[in-house]
Amino acid sequence: MMFKIFVNPLEKMDLQSPFSNSEAGGFVSFEGWVRSENEGRHVMALEYEAYAELAEKEGERILIEARDKFDIIEARCGHRVGRLQLGDMAVWVGVSAAHRNEAFQACRYVIDEVKRRVPIWKKEYYKNGDSGWLCPVEGYAHSPPERDGGSTSTA
Amino acid sequence: MMFKIFVNPLEKMDLQSPFSNSEAGGFVSFEGWVRSENEGRHVMALEYEAYAELAEKEGERILIEARDKFDIIEARCGHRVGRLQLGDMAVWVGVSAAHRNEAFQACRYVIDEVKRRVPIWKKEYYKNGDSGWLCPVEGYAHSPPERDGGSTSTA
């Protein structure tokens, strides 16, 4: 298990290379990409900031929970920080298992919990020159409505 | 949408390259790998055979169904045929969407339906020298019990 914060671009090949295992029959991965629109606003770029020490600790806990809850072989997650452009990969989750059902469920669990619990924050830069830290708190300025457990400019 | 049978090894980079799209916030992929054990037997290699014309037609229908059922942007699938070794990728499914929930659901739908409907067959070669076409029919020799909609030497 390994949760890691990356300052440099996430490299899928590197992230996936520890997964080779002849007992694994299925591998599910999730990639979160920076997309151009959030709540009707045109996003030009994103900036992610992490409380890295605690992010990696909490991220590792999530991966261990995934292994305890689902019959999987390996689970890993990488999260990018710094300034990202449209289409860049912000987060990668990979899970291998003997059977695909467990791989799908665990991968979904990891990304959901990472979004919910890991101390990482996103600032959006808009086409009109505005920018702001997303803040899903009722009544606060940048407060996108919930969707899939929190809609943002990634997924 | 594109479902394709490959005689040569599946190349993830090639399979994923058509997915770049600035509206996509999430990308989910599934990889089926040849694993070393099925129903307690030691698998050494696999051979896949396809009725290619109908496989690509039925596969394409599945991808279109996925797009109709779920709010996704793109879905693709590649399936390998021929002789595969342990760890080789037998099948790849990729789905992009604005939101991750749809990407996960559609990816799961595609692999489940591909396994259920697309005319492709798998022969397992065992450590003890035996081999046989898997045949999930009651009372038939090679008849693994159902698990996750059909347990085999991939996931």
Add this chain to the structure above:
Amino acid sequence: MNTAKTIELAYYALLREQRGLSSEKRATSAMTARELYLELKEEFGFNLQMEDLKVAINGDFADNDMPIHDGDTVVFIPPVTGG
């Protein structure tokens, strides 16, 4: 009524191995795919039952009881195990 016709058959996987051929032309008086399979099963000792199989006629899935015509390509599809 003359029901003699020539059918193109293609075999895959288990049926290909049991038949020892990938494809063949066959003269038959079978009216439907089901009748044709029973004829083949009898002749070649296929051990799959008709109800275990799907049928494709001319490149797409068809009902087992679909009539077959001279020149049709018929494929009997064992339970699939891809993925």
Add this chain to the structure above:
Amino acid sequence: MNTAKTIELAYYALLREQRGLSSEKRATSAMTARELYLELKEEFGFNLQMEDLKVAINGDFADNDMPIHDGDTVVFIPPVTGG
């Protein structure tokens, strides 16, 4: 009873921008993380409410009403938006 202590604070994201600093040492008589935040909120005009925040003490999550001690590192964690 002398409750004066020196706390190490680190700020992230919105709080970092509102404070204009990434970290600082601060003398405080606050007994708990909650009291400390109310002190900071008052002084620096933070607009997030205590109930919107989580607290980390010495590198791990802690209860808002956890006592704080001299030398502790305290981080107030705005609602997370990673992924």
